[in-house]
Every structure is written in structure tokens, then in C-alpha cells.
Amino acid sequence: MADITLKGNAIQTIGNLPKIGESAPDFKLTTVELGHKSLTDFSGKNIILNIFPSVDTGTCATSVREFNKKASALENTVVLCISKDLPFAQARFCGAEGIENVEMLSDFATGNFGKAYQLEIKNGPLAHLLSRAVIIVDTNGKVIYTEQVPEIVDEPNYEKALKAL
Secondary structure (H helix, E strand, C coil), rough: CEEECCCCEEEEEEECCCCCCCCCCEEEEEEECCCCEEEHCCCCCEEEEECCCCCCCHHHHHHHHHHHHHCCCCEEEEEEHHHHHHHHHHHHHHHCCCCCCEEEECCCCCCHHHHHHHCEECCCCCCCCCCCCEEECCCCCEEEEEECCCCCCCHHHHHHHHHHC
């Protein structure tokens, strides 16, 4: 399990992120239109998984805005912003913020994504939500970059993640 903090207080995830070079676990997540997407829907593209607890918090919203800005310049790359927020909340946020370059996906229905990627928070006030992490999957479905953000209120290292592409 990964030891992380929330405002300096220790919490844990249920495990550790996938290892570099491993095949990324498949998933089935809910879109803002209430459809479903899986990893295979994005095959042949580089995939940035921007994962966070809730778009209704400042840092999470900032990460979506930042990746939205950077995504438009990336070739053959899709940015998937993943949380357990309801698709209605994700759609409302994107509409209000003019977010158009990333795809919002929700793990609310089953929680299987958080379990497969081992980033579900195990304890503390955010228990059962997803930890803040960035995972990059290459065009062959292999994990090429991971970042488990050690302090949940901190932003991920955008530049380091993008250099992995």
C-alpha cells in the first residue's frame, strides 16, 4: 500500500500503482453522457490518466484545467480525468469551465478502476475515493510513467509527466 498524506495526516491506498513496463489494467468507466469507455477504446494512442478524489476540490479542478490546456498540443494523446464524482458533476464542471480537451470518466458505478490500479484510499476522511495520481500508458498499452502524489492537496508534476511521452 502507498503511504500518502492529507494535509499532513497519514492515510494509505489499498496498494501500489502499476509498475513501469506492465500492461495497464483494463477498465470500464462511465462517461458524462452516461455511456461507458474502456482502455481498449483508446488503443493506439498515448493515454494520460489524471486521477483525483473529486473535481469539486481546488487542487483537483486545477489539475483538470492544467491538463486541458496542455492536451491540445499533444499529438496522438488523450487525457482521461478520472474520479468517483458522478458524471453529472463532471459535466457541470466541464461546462462551467469550458473544458474541451480532456475526457472526464467516473468510477462511481463499481469502483473497479480504483481497485485495479490500487489507488483507492483505504482510510481517513477520503476513504473509498481515488488518490491523486498520474499514470501514462503508451500506444501499446504499457505503463511508461507513474506518479502517486504523496500529499493529496498538492498538484502532480505536470512537466515530468509530459516529458515521459
